[in-house]
Amino acid sequence: MNAADPLLAPVKSAERREVGGVQLDVVRAGTGRVKRMVYPPGFRWSTHMKGVAGTDLCMHAHVGFLARGQFQIQYADGCTTEFKAPQVVAIEPGHDGWVIGDEPAVLIEFDFEADTVRRLGMPEAHRHTAR
Numbered sequence: 001m002n003a004a005d006p007l008l009a010p011v012k013s014a015e016r017r018e019v020g021g022v023q024l025d026v027v028r029a030g031t032g033r034v035k036r037m038v039y040p041p042g043f044r045w046s047t048h049m050k051g052v053a054g055t056d057l058c059m060h061a062h063v064g065f066l067a068r069g070q071f072q073i074q075y076a077d078g079c080t081t082e083f084k085a086p087q088v089v090a091i092e093p094g095h096d097g098w099v100i101g102d103e104p105a106v107l108i109e110f111d112f113e114a115d116t117v118r119r120l121g122m123p124e125a126h127r128h129t130a131r
Contacts, residue, residue, distance in 0.1 A: 020048040044098035069105030075126040
């Protein structure tokens with residue numbers, strides 16, 4: 001990581017850790033958390049995190065702002081969505097995801113740990129809306 005790049009520089013007061021190759025900087029904010037997640041090129045949830053999480057798909061909701069990079073997610077029903085910075089991100093639980101291209105994907109995420117879905121009023125799983 002390039003410390004001269006403000007988007008990748010150390011975050012003041014953050015708890016820093018690495019999980020499955022993803023760099024996480026976490027800061028508590030009230031009852032929630034603000035996280036900077038840096039997904040490296042070549043990262044894929046089903047390859048790098050499935051064993052850590054112990055589930056077939058990522059069961060967390062992700063809400064935030066993609067500040068750099070590009071990634072794609074795929075839900076259990078085969079539906080896919082691509083995100084490219086700069087873009088707001090809202091991803092329901094039950095997905096695989098991977099970085100596209102040669103640069104890291106940097107996601108600024110807001111969550112309430114296990115209570116994220118309820119607190120943000122998100123669906124508990126991906127579903128198609130009627131048209």
